[in-house]
Amino acid sequence: MQIDFHYYATYCAAVIAGYSCRDSEKIAWCAQFVDRCTKTFLDRIGGPVSAATTQLQLEMMEADTSLLGLQEITRIWASFHFLPGDLYAQGPGKCSRRFLHKYRLICNTDSELLVDTVELARAKGPEAAGIAMHVLADTWAHRYFAGTPSLVINNTGYYFYEIMREGDREVEKAVKFNHNPVTKDRPDRAVYTNTMYQGTERSMMNLGHGRAGHLPDYSYARYRYMPSWGGYMEIMKDNPLDYMHAFCQMIYALKSLRDPDGRFETGHYDREAIRPWEETIRQIFEVRRLLDSEDWKKLGVEISGRALEDFDEEKYEKEYVEADQDSRDDTVLGRFIMAALAQKSMVTSRIFSSGSLLAGYPADYRFNGLKDIRDFFKNLIDKGSKK
Template sequence: MQIDGHHALTYVVARIAGMEKQQAEKLAYSAQYVDEATNSNPVRFKNGAMYDRIASAHKMLDYRNSSQLANHLSWIPFHFLPGNQGLPAGESPQGHFTKRLVCFPDSPISRDMLRMVMKYREQPFGLHMFGIAMHVYADTFAHQGFAGITHEINEVEEIEPVGHPHIQDKGLWARVKDEFLNFSLSSVAPLGHGPALSFPDRPYCHWSYLDSEDNLVVRDNPQIFSDAANQMYKAIRCYLAGDNTMVLENYDNIPGVQMNVIRQAFETIIHEEGEDRHKDWLHWIAMNKFGFGEEKIQFIAKGKGSWKQAARGKAIPIFGSEDLVAYKYREEFLHSDWKYFHDALKTFRLEIVRDILPEYGICVA
């Protein structure tokens, strides 16, 4: 998913689920910030204090640029949670180990992830951590069929539109056709859904492709995204109820009227750029199209109004260094949303890689 899904959709389903506005904003900001936290350098303060952090994303501005992407440690825990082909712990899929790494929607691993984050519900970073989990959980739907490694299992061929006029017209589809005329598929690194470009993340696309085993895969993104929204809604209901079991089947679906509006948004907000689709979603929220009131929200990743600047202030160059900067230390930093997010990020990655995945026989960096 892109910012329209991870920020706006997360906010919408949280509000429909009954989460109050301030909490929903924090949840949605955390879900989207997973895609913004691209720096892993320690933060230095003028008084000598330091704060360590990790990156949860790499800006994939060009899906063909694999030199830096291939070994990035963020892909599996934060964007391509292994699915074990939908099998529970103790059962392994037939075939090569890499098949365990392929994303599977709402897998037993993803349910274990949701239960894990519930352990931290009462921590200061608990809501931030649940927002991170909402990002990862949503991507198990959008990224299904792909793995967060560089491997031929991600290779695709013959991407085609399926009965959907929007991507057959002048815009996206024509540009993708040009892309493939200028760059062969072999030049696209088989990392994640790189060979499929951004089709998995576009909520309006109906498309098909041949996977690495020459199976025809037909994807109905509006339905996939609707399924993700419904399951996110149930997970948030569990969170609000303090229900650590995460048995989502015990909770009702999103009410039909509101689900219809969400589905309409997926199918009719069709800008090529995620940022443009995000603006339309925010407009729909402000117009009370989703039924929980006229509300104005925003997402500012950096600069004035961002969590980052509120926590650290402005950078101060370190004397004698061209690259290093420091920040004026304030006690408020320890209780800032930005620090809580990174506390949650580090805890989340450790629990996934150290504890949850090994239960499924999966060992990753």
């Protein structure tokens, strides 16, 4: 998903869920900041680099795809953008253990890990809630792709069709992919940019939905294709419907986080809450354009009576940089970093518990003499135990 959903739509969801405008803004800012918090940024502000929630193009280009490098990539992408749907899935027929471990990282909605993600954000403020909302929303857009570089999971072939409306009838067009990142996607012609085919399993070109381009990130997109993991099964993806589910589930999750006795459960979507704006939201999802920020912004004004300012990446940077070491964790960025570390540690731990080393060792393993994510020791466990 893009800024239109992660920032503007999340703001609307938070207001509908009953948060104040101020808290809703923070939730929306943190949800969008998950797509901006890179190692480079953290290094610049003097934060712990292992709290990175995404990677820059340059960082991905330079990414080391050795075992340790892959673990770092998987920790970031599986924890925040491609939350695994079932870490104990059986796999399609007879397959090797190595294949199974990658298969189990395929992102899907309404998983146990999603429950853990939302529950982890409970009573931790709007920053943790924002991160959880980013993860939740992305499970709907990125389902069927895995947050690790893998040809056998993430590759897509020529069998890729977009379903679109022409006048009164629905037509199918074969999606034409090109690999030139300079060219813009053309929704009118079903021409999109994707990553180049690379026959090597660990190539960064095979990370997430790179082989399907940005198509999963567009709310209007309806497409069918054959994923490489499904044994020639066809997948029909209906983004307008999925995005509506994502929006309603965000409202339900945020309401449950506000309730001190609440407990998030999967399969609940607060459709009732959006009733007054349902048609407007549906129209936003259906329009064939690359970004819906303006429409969401207008809806935000209608719902909250207040205009949400444009996203500013550096909004809370000064507060964090100028705070002394002891009070940094009480700033917005400080709480965001702690929540990000907790989320990453939780997902890594769950993947490790399922018998896979694809995301590395969880932070708890320091007690067993194994060393892994040093920043985790300093920031998460040590500070946590001090408190």
